Amino acid sequence: MVPPGSSSVGGATTTASTSRHSATNNNNELLLAEPSLHHLQDHHINSRQSNDNWLPGSDPPIMMQVMNNQDDSDGDNVYIDPKHEKRLIQRLDKRLLGFAMLGNMVKALDNSNLGSAFISGMEEELHITGLQYNWMSVIFMAGYLVMQIPSNMLLSRLRPSIYLPSLELIWCVLTLAMACVQSVNGVYVIRVLLGLAEAGFYPGIVFLIGTWYSKRELGKRMALLTICGALGTGSSGVIQAVMLTTMDGKLGISGWRWMFVFDACITAVLAWFGRQYLPDYPHNTSWLSNKERDIAIRRMGDDTSNKLHDSGLLVVPATGPHSKHESTSASVRKLLRNKYLYLFVLGWASLQLSLGAAHVLGIMAKKLGYDAVTANLLTTPDMLITMTAGLCNGFISDRMRTRFWCIVCPALLAFFGLGMLSSFVQPFGLLYASYICTHVGLGSITSIMMTWASETISRDIGVRALAIATMNTSASIMWLWSPLVLWPVTDAPRYHRGFTTSACCVVFFLMIVSIIGYNIHFKDRRSPIKPKNSSNNLRRQSSEIKEPLMSQRSYEED
Structure with a gap:
């Protein structure tokens, strides 16, 4: 039971302090009479070390105190127990991250199936000629582009545990239809509908992950998400090769059609998993306990101010069933005024345009004389290496607390590889190594770039x-025309125009990243908080935080 005059918070019991460390907050401001911010920073390290040994009934460590209350008579202290926080993160990893990783793998597998099917018999069976194969990709991107922003707008207002699995179910039916298609026009229709269904998944899942995880946790998890996409793309060639050697002709069905049947079955299982286990938002996820819900809401607030993070002050945003929900027009106006939006959109679009070079290896190999099975299998080592590099880069970016250098260094490697590909170096082994350098360099920075944008904007x-959604829409616009202009199948295997343009895009991308890095690391940090003993100065500094502190409710410890 909770002792009188105290409240149970995050699995620990905190007693209201009436000493000089107490404070009141009537206007959603952070008030500290004593000690000052300078005093808090002096105790920062000791407070971190003493968190686990903190006993109920005593004042919590200074760094963990938040003066947050609507009751003048009682300054409630907020404390997040690391054990309970770790338990919450583990549950999120099993449910949210598990669904995201599997979903991105299946999405990448489905997108890669078209190329695998093309070199495995679909070209001959459906009599695909000229640029018809490229038009299949363009039409898919047209549907993807149309639904991208509307889908994310819907997601921010609907329950993700219903919306995202519903998209997966539609996706499953359309993938199964691909196994039954009999003409090029039928492929066109299915592909545009697939684009509409798949448009909401990746930006939606990135948005949801950013809602639940803190900045220090995002990098590695976004890397895992991207790696699973690479795994799906790499698995496509292996699975198609297996289908060609074991299932081709079974029940009168071609091997490339069995691939789509296999993909549809996996998607159906994923849709069921998402409906059962995917979370919504911290304030309305049904399978969270009250304790976990409060911790999740406070964790969201922990990232709202880098200026106060090092002093240990937790700031809780106005998120919950009673929080004010801004209109779409207000969000759009706020977004358009954000100086970083345009830089990230340009950078992301140039990165995605250069990534076109990473999707033509199978067609290159076939046009150079390799059989269908070998051409499919050649894509697998490349994807496995890219997957490993992406995982390592994500962990390094979190460990070193830097996004900038974990983007610039791989991009330089990609530029080297694209230069070699543009020259079409021989023998094939050297060309293959250049392709791996390109894909590793570009593929390992996509998750870091998206994480950086999610943190910064x-x-x-x-x-x-x-x-x-706007960033992904910019990428979709690039893919709307680039398959026809830069990567027409008639240019295989050299693709000189495509590789040269990709190299130029990497140079432009590096310029954009440098501008973003300069603004973040220099301009935005010229006026750091200076420790002063005046409570008025601290009050003025804390007023920069836009989210008001949420009032804390009491409950008995489970």
Whole structure:
């Protein structure tokens, strides 16, 4: 039971302090009479070390105190127990991250199936000629582009545990239809509908992950998400090769059609998993306990101010069933005023345009004389290496607390590889090594770039959803025309125009990243908080935080 005059918070009991460390907060401001911010920073390290040994009934460590209350008579202290926080993160990893990783793998597998099927018999069976194969990709991107932003706008207002699995179910039916298609026109229709269904998944899942995880946790998890996409793309060639050697002709069905049947079955299982286990938002996820819900909401607030993070002050945003929900027009206006949006959109678009070079290896190999099975299998080592590099890069970016250098260094490697590919170096082994350098360099920075954007642009839920969707829409626009202009199948195997343009895009991308890095690391840090003993100065500094502190309710420890 909770002792009188105290409240149970995050699995620990905190007693209201009436000493000089207490404070009141009537206007959602952070008030500290004593000690000052300088005093808090002096105790920062000791407070971190003493968290686990903190006993109920005593004042919590100074760094963990938040003066947050609507009752003048009682300054409630907020404490997040690391054990309970770790338990919450583990549950999120099993449910949210598990669904995201599997979903991205299946999405990448489905997108890669078209290329695998093309070199495995679909070209001959459906009598695909000229640029018809490229038009299949363009039409898919047209549907993807149309639904991208509307889908994320819907997601920010609907329950993700229903919306995302519903998209997966539609996706499953359309993938199964691909196994039954009999003409090029039928492929066109199915591909545009697939684009509409798949458009909401990746930006939606990135948005949802950014809602639940803190900045220090995002990098590695976004890397895992991207790696599973690479695994799906790499698995496509292996699975198609297996289908060609074991299932081709079974029940009168071609091997490339069995691939789509296999993909549809996996998607159906994923849709069921998502409906059962995917979370919504911290304030309305049904399988969270009250304790976990409060911890999740406070964790969201922990990222709202880098300026106060090192002093240990937790700031809780106005998120919950009673919080004010901004209109779409207000979110759009706020987004358009954000100086980083345009830089990230340009950078992301150039990165995605250069990534076109990473999707033509199978067709290159076939046009150079390799059989269908070998051409499919050649894509697998490349994907496995890219997957490993992406995972390592994500962990390094979190460990070193840097996004900038974990983007610049791989991009330089990609530029080297694209230069070699543009020259079409021989023998094939050297060409293959250049292709791996290109894919490793570009593929290992996509997750870091998206994480950086999610951290930098806004913590506002509506603005962030629109920003992520806008970035992905810019990428879709690039893919709307680049398959026809840069990567027409008639240019295989050299693709000189495509590889040269990709190299130029990498140079432009590096310029954009440098501008973003300069603004973040220099301009935005010229006026750091200076420790002063005046409570008025501290009050003025804390007023920069946009989210008001949420009032804390009491409950008995489970």
